[in-house]
Amino acid sequence: MSGTRSKRHGGNLPAETTSFVDRRKEIAEAKRLLSASRLLTLTGVGGVGKTRLAVRVAAAVRRAFADGVWLVELAHVRDGALVVHTVAQALEIHNDGGREPLGLLVDVLRDRQVLLVLDNCEHLVHECATLVATVLHEATRLRILATSREVLRVPGEQVLPVGPLPVSEHNGTRPADAGSRDAVVALFAERAVAVMPTFAVGSENKEHVAGICRRLDGIPLAIELAAARLRVLSADQILARLDDRFALLTAGPRTVSARHQTLQATIDWSFRLCTPAEQALWARASVFAGSFGLLAAEEICVSQDLPAGSVVDLLAGLVDKSILIRDDHSTGTRYQFLDTLRQYGQRMLRQAGGLTWLRRRHADWYLHLAERGEREWFGPDQATWLQRLRLEHANLRLALEFCLATPERTQTALRLAAALHFYWHGCGFVAEGRHWLDRALAQDTEPSKARATALAINAHLAVLQGDASAATAMAQEAQDWAQSRGEQTVLAYLVFVQGAIARFSGDIPRAQALLKDALARFEALDELNSTVIVAYVTLVGATVVQSDLARAIALGQYARALCERHGEQWARAYTLYALSLAEWKQGELAQARTHARDGLRGMHTFNDTFGIVLLVERLAWIAGTAGEHERAAVLLGAASTIWPRVGGQPLFGSQHYLAAHEACEQQARRALGNHAYEIAFQRGTELSLDQATAYALGESPQPAPAAPSATNAEPLAPLTRRERQVAELVAQGLSNKDIATRLVISQRTAEGHVERILTKLGFTSRTQLAAWVTTQHESRNP
CATH class of the missing domain: 1.10.10.10 (Winged helix-like DNA-binding domain superfamily/Winged helix DNA-binding domain)
Structure with a gap:
């Protein structure tokens, strides 16, 4: 899909860079079908304009979807296991918590009013159909618009065949000179002007232009290719060459559609020219x-x-x-x-x-790029590297896939997946990083430095996902090899990983000892990069838990100075997060707020959703301690809607984190009263990620009370968004404690939601509520 992307709230549709011609009938029909069905698939041959039509339809109905319209481009996805990851990434869901990807996607979409545009499903029909069937069943307010050369065959699917643009014939009901007014002729003319600004359809060429469009069966891509030839050929010359060329190509297989033959012949003609x-x-x-x-x-x-x-x-x-x-x-x-x-x-x-040798070159070049990015990540060009690697995401996937499919290249896959560890960690692709590292480690089992390095990196990703057992096993295997070979650099990283495992497993004394050992090893080796800074961040957190706040602040300040000396920005943001924790605990609220906001700006620059929600929470705690209880409640509400996008619960799901969260909430409730607290909390839940960030940074005023939502016509209409979410979970049989865990709220807050829902609906039991939820869905989807 061509076009520049406009970053806006409510979706990621690309801005069109060329005009869209006609298709009024198809747009109207697609909108009608989409209003009556939750799954609409646009089908047709390649080049007929399915993607452009889907994007135009999606843009036309965007206002009907309170939570946005999101385009997922699948043309370059080859590994079926990555379909769910790709959808999640398009929706800016970062699976940093180790959740099963499809389950996380369902949970995020469950209460959302979203239109998902799945583009180019034909080569992944089975995987797309499985995903679509699952999310449509679980997320009842979701609608999907798909494009595919093959139907998905999912229950309830509506199919709209997309044909070529209509062309007028000499013997049609309209005269031949009406061709200049045809949409297909307009398309040719507009594309022609792009290569020949003086071009216009007039009396001297209109028959030739109409003839070209007829010869090309009104297929948009074929017409665009022909129009591009006006730089060197006139319209009559193009038509003559098409007639000559197509006369040689009309004996194609009868099993291939005429339109497909036309397109292939046009591309073949373009290739030969x-x-x-x-x-x-x-x-x-x-x-x-x-x-x-x-x-x-x-x-x-x-x-x-x-x-x-x-x-x-x-x-x-x-x-x-x-x-x-x-x-x-x-x-x-x-x-x-x-x-x-x-x-x-x-x-x-x-x-x-030539395909195999070029794929080898491709994989080698991207390995070189990734290893160079790894070396240069810790420095002033970090944001540039981030953008570059994001643009190369599809090529990195392709290189990894090729190496894993080629037995003699599996160690290249190990090196490539490991070299990208800062990208996996810093860009919210932890789950995908583990996917590739798991596959590479399963295929290349021979002990080596590359394997030990990949094990250490994958163990760290496992720690971030809360998978301590897998992390411990991988770290132990790598340590056995590194010790036998005296690989001191690998050993230093492994000591850090073991310290991180201990930290997030709650063994704070062991964590401190290991992290100090790791930092000493890094210093002796003159090793300094973002991982070393993350080791400092982890040690600061452990030191805060031990209540040695002065030491924690000193460590944080030292790590921040290292980052600033080298121009490092991403790990610096996490350093500021850790530093603000120690300062908040120490009672230095102004400094804590300054550092937390500075860290939040860094997280926002890197689109690090996990870091953003950590700091929105932190700023809520600081506001509560400073007596700004309404602000604290709004920020807690905002954070509660972001947590599901990163796995549904804090990485630090420890007693220390939950105790701070609970204390902030209870303090705000006491100061505001339950009713005022819930109003403020609800306002926070209505903020988008960007709005929540701006509010947390103090760059936007206090958000106004949420306006009545257009979702009142939806199932569970009498309830607010959060109440609908809680009601759905009650209907699934979850207890208040389970609901609190799922939504990252306190159990008391969950209980309050359930009580208000029962009162609002006039019910006296959870059973009545569950039955009502089921009835609402059945009435909407009979």
Whole structure:
């Protein structure tokens, strides 16, 4: 899907970079079907415009979805196990808590009024169908708009076939000169102007343009490819060449649809009109997934007959011919195929016998990129590396998949997955990082430094997910190998991991001893990177638990100074989080608030949702201690809606964390009274992530009471969003204690919600409430 992304509340739809022509009938029908069904699949051949139509429909109905419209692009996902991860990432759900991915996705969507757009499902039909069936069953306010060349075959699915744009015939009901007013002719004209600004459809060329559109069966992609040729050919020359070329291609297999043959013939014609060098680059660049940059193309696609110096001009030529889409980013210009054109290039590459060696080059280049990013992560270019790696996410996945599918490359997979550890940790991809490391470790079992390093990194990710048993086993295996080989750097990391395991398992004295040992080892080795800073952060937390606040503050200040000296930003934000904890405990509220807000700005820069919610909570505690109880209640409410997006509960699910959370809530309740507390808490739950961040930073005023919601027409309408969520959990049979754990609220808050729900509905028992919830859903989905 081409286009720049606009960062807005309520979704991630891309801003269109070219005009959208006609499709009024299809848009109206899609909106009608989507209003009557919770699953609508747009089907049709490649290049017919399913994605553009889906995005346009989604934009048209966006206001009907209080929690946003979210596009999930699946064209470049090859591993079916990553479909759920990809959906979660598109929804900005960061699974840092070790939850089963589909269960977490369901929990987040359960009470949300969302439209999910699943684009290009055809190569993952089984996985997409499984996901769709599950989330639609559990999340009753969710609707899904899918695009696929094949239907999903999920119960309740409505299917809207998307055909080519209509073209007028000479013998039709309209005269031939009406062709200039056809949508398909308008599409040709608009795309033509992009390559030839003086072009216009007039009396001298309208028959030729209409003829081109008829010859191409109104298929948008084919028309765009033809229009791009106006740079060197006139409309009558294009039509003549199409007639000549298609006369040779009409004997295709009868099992292939005429429209498919037309599209394939058009692409084949476009390919043959490219220069040999452009053809070679088209085929070779198809090895990329998603978008790619100039440097990668110059390194991966070159050969003796295609030198690096020629690549930039060849890319420009392919852009001019509408084969590639150009997109400019702060990190440089990126290029991307439409998926149909990429698949064609890959078929040419495979036929030429070049696919395997190019995939090797691709994997080696991305290993080099990841290892360079690992070396340079601890420094002033960290944010740039973050953006670059995010743009390369599809290519990193492809490289890992290729290495894991190639027996002699499994150690490359280990090295690549391990080199990305700061990316997995810092960008909220902990679950996906473990997915790749688990697979690589399962396939490459030979003891080696690469395996020991991967074990240590995977053990740390397991700690972050609260999986202490898996972390302990991996750390022990790696330590046995490192000790036998005297690998001191690996041993230092393993001592840190063991200290982290002890810290989050509640063995604070052991944690302190191990973390101090690890830091001493790092210093002796002159090792300094973000992991070392995380070791300091973990030690600060353990020291606070031991009530040695002066020492904790000194450690935090030292770690912050290291970050600032080297320009490190991400670990600095976590250092400020730890420092603010110690300062809050010490009663230094102004300093604690300053550091917490500074840390929150850093977390927001990196889109680290887990870090954001930690600091929103922290600022609630600080506000409560400072006597700002209404503000504390609002922040607690905001945090309660963010926690489910990172796994549903705090990493530190310890007594110390929960005690602080409970104390803040109880203090606010006493000061405000239960009714006023619930009103303030509810206002917090209505804030988006960006609004909650701005409010926590003091950059937005006190949020107004929540306006009456359009969701009043939905099931459970008499209830607020939080009350609906609690009612659903009651209907599932959860106790107040279980509800409190699931929603990261105190048990008393859960009890209060249940009591208010019963009073509001006039019920006296949870059984009545559960039955009512079931009835509401049945009445909406008979």
